Amino acid sequence: MTAAMLDQPKNKSPVAYVVTNGCQTARADRDLLRDELSKAGYFITDKADSADLLVVSLCGFQGEAYNESKRLYEKVNGERKQNSKLIATGCAAGIYTDVIKKDMPKLDYLVPWTGLAGIIGDLNAQNLESKIPTSIFEEANYAEITVARSCASKCTFCAIPKGRGPLKSYPIELIASTIQEITRGIAVGKIDGFSNGIVEENSPTSVTLLGEDVGAYGRDIGSSLVKLLRTLYDLDGNHLMKINVLNPWWFTTSHQRDGVLSDIICDGVSQKRLVPYFGLPLQSGSSRILGRMKRHYTAEEFEQMALSLKRKIPELGLGTDVIVGFPGETEEDFKQTSDLLERLQFAYYGLWGYTDVPGTESSDFPEKISMEVIQERLEHLEALVARKVMVENGCASLRELRSRKIPLPIVTNDPHVGVEAVL
Ligand code: SF4
Numbered sequence: 257m258t259a260a261m262l263d264q265p266k267n268k269s270p271v272a273y274v275v276t277n278g279c280q281t282a283r284a285d286r287d288l289l290r291d292e293l294s295k296a297g298y299f300i301t302d303k304a305d306s307a308d309l310l311v312v313s314l315c316g317f318q319g320e321a322y323n324e325s326k327r328l329y330e331k332v333n334g335e336r337k338q339n340s341k342l343i344a345t346g347c348a349a350g351i352y353t354d355v356i357k358k359d360m361p362k363l364d365y366l367v368p369w370t371g372l373a374g375i376i377g378d379l380n381a382q383n384l385e386s387k388i389p390t391s392i393f394e395e396a397n398y399a400e401i402t403v404a405r406s407c408a409s410k411c412t413f414c415a416i417p418k419g420r421g422p423l424k425s426y427p428i429e430l431i432a433s434t435i436q437e438i439t440r441g442i443a444v445g446k447i448d449g450f451s452n453g454i455v456e457e458n459s460p461t462s463v464t465l466l467g468e469d470v471g472a473y474g475r476d477i478g479s480s481l482v483k484l485l486r487t488l489y490d491l492d493g494n495h496l497m498k499i500n501v502l503n504p505w506w507f508t509t510s511h512q513r514d515g516v517l518s519d520i521i522c523d524g525v526s527q528k529r530l531v532p533y534f535g536l537p538l539q540s541g542s543s544r545i546l547g548r549m550k551r552h553y554t555a556e557e558f559e560q561m562a563l564s565l566k567r568k569i570p571e572l573g574l575g576t577d578v579i580v581g582f583p584g585e586t587e588e589d590f591k592q593t594s595d596l597l598e599r600l601q602f603a604y605y606g607l608w609g610y611t612d613v614p615g616t617e618s619s620d621f622p623e624k625i626s627m628e629v630i631q632e633r634l635e636h637l638e639a640l641v642a643r644k645v646m647v648e649n650g651c652a653s654l655r656e657l658r659s660r661k662i663p664l665p666i667v668t669n670d671p672h673v674g675v676e677a678v679l
Contacts (some may be wrong), residue, residue: 272298273307278315284389296378304335316348319611320669333584347419407469412617460496471506533573543592575604581630585619607668
């Protein structure tokens with residue numbers, strides 16, 4: 257697969273189809289690419305069979321995500337028209353490179369995000385590099401903007417830094433002007449001739465600040481999340497911000513730069529500039545396993561920071577993620593995870609069975625845990641969460657919970673999702 261310029265059909269606009277199975281940051285990238293292709297003269301379609309150029313941005317977060325990426329490739333390749341060009345990009349392109357070459361033989365190009373402008377003629381490379389990836393949901397008076405790509409950590413189970421490259425923070429001034437432009441645009445319905453009849457007058461535009469780890473914001477440009485938030489709190493305009501996810505280690509004392517992060521978050525909530533909700537991934541309740549994951553905090557530190565945040569902001573909603581079956585995880589390690597989830601209150605639970613991801617440190621670790629044991633441990637935590645939700649809602653059974661349409665705040669890669677079986 258070699259890079260070459262794609263010829264533009266002479267007399268009619270070329271048609272482009274851009275799709276992703278990835279996360280919020282991947283969707284923001286998709287929307288930026290659609291914008292830039294449209295500026296380059298492409299007509300953007302949502303029908304793969306009418307496109308001259310097809311771009312699939314593939315997720316490589318972990319094993320199940322890669323399987324989904326393969327299915328997406330097969331679907332798009334099956335629908336594409338003759339003489340069209342199919343490009344794969346996204347995190348998987350940098351993580352599963354060799355696997356993709358075997359699994360996706362009909363691709364014309366396989367490039368990381370930064371390589372797209374090199375093979376799509378007329379695409380403005382500078383814009384793709386410097387503009388802030390943004391997703392705008394006008395009807396919901398809501399937007400998501402990427403403040404930093406990738407992260408500053410080296411967690412042993414994760415290949416995101418390999419897939420997305422080194423940490424890249426966008427300048428504070430550019431983030432500020434982008435938020436003001438979006439807020440103004442939505443408010444007066446300027447975007448795409450949108451009429452915002454359904455948006456109450458003066459209701460704040462909710463803007464989520466995206467990043468694989470928003471806590472790492474600014475570390476590569478001599479700035480920090482604290483500085484960014486202070487600037488955005490003082491910004492004119494009717495916007496309310498939300499942080500998607502923070503690595504807990506930014507709350508441990510040794511990482512405070514420009515002020516105490518939890519205090520800045522408190523300020524934002526009390527000033528009604530910040531939604532009292534963000535993701536705080538625990539990953540494991542065993543300090544021994546957290547050490548092997550290179551998470552740089554202990555289970556005790558995590559518990560203390562979660563409790564202190566809740567004391568400072570009683571209405572705070574915390575989401576969390578845990579990995580079960582990390583290499584070497586003993587019954588005792590798992591019990592510590594389960595006990596910590598039992599003790600702490602979360603608004604959302606990401607329950608992930610460990611999978612080896614190419615190029616990660618842990619993929620070479622011994623003492624791999626069997627799929628059966630991982631399945632058992634996943635189901636144990638699903639049942640734990642279901643019981644907590646039943647107690648919170650005064651329900652005697654899962655059936656009653658379902659009949660009252662109370663959802664379980666669980667996301668998982670558990671192929672069985674076996675709550676019923678173990679309750
Ligand atoms: S902080 Fe998150 S994205 Fe970064 S390496 Fe760790 S798990 Fe991966």
